[in-house]
Amino acid sequence: MSDVILKTGVPFLDMAMATQAKMMQQMFGSVLAPLASRSQNAVVVRGGESEQVVTLAEETLHVDTQRVVGETTQVRRFVVETPVERQVVLHDERVVVERRKPVTTTYLPDELVNTTVEAVSSKETAVARKGLRIKEEVVLRVERTQRTETIRDTLRSEEIEIIQPKTTLAYQREEIKNVPAVQVENKARMQQNTAVKG
DSSP states (O other): OOOOOOOOSOHHHHHHHHHHHHHHHHHHHHHHHHHHTSOTTOOOOOTTSOOOOOOOOBOOOOOOOOOOOOOOOOOOOOOOOOOOOOOOOOOEEOOOOOOOOOSOOOOOOSSOOOOOOOOOOEEOOOOOOOOOOOOOOOOOOOOOOOOOOOOOOOOOBOOOOOOOOOOOOSOOHHHHTTSOHHHHHHHHHHHHHHHHHO
């Protein structure tokens, strides 16, 4: 059972409420004992002591981001061979020997001389050579996009439960302010006698 007793500001009424609380402790102590020991950090406020403050805390959710390495994209350059063909025009030369009548009849000198005249034939052959040129560029870059993801979790918070003995006093604390002290004391005395007789 809780030892917290409400103070009304009227000495006699406070004493009556304390007496009634003791009687309830004797009658229902075994039933309310587990409730009293429910918390190991219980704070007992007694008459004449300063007030005790009970703080309530709650969890808050903070969401941060972290970089997680994903898939790796690789661009590998390698050499392949592709058969190709080209058409090229080639020229051939040949020597032609032709005998004909002279154009002029002019006489040559009387002396005869041995002479050799040569003509060379030729032909073209295809010669292939290779060169390098840039045909394409491949760009590898990382683009950043954004997405919205909902994070769900459960947060805990502290609440309070006020456990007080049930009283049968007719006057509440708000009403005591407007009631003369004599009437309050008489009312408390009558209720105390009724509780003792019962």
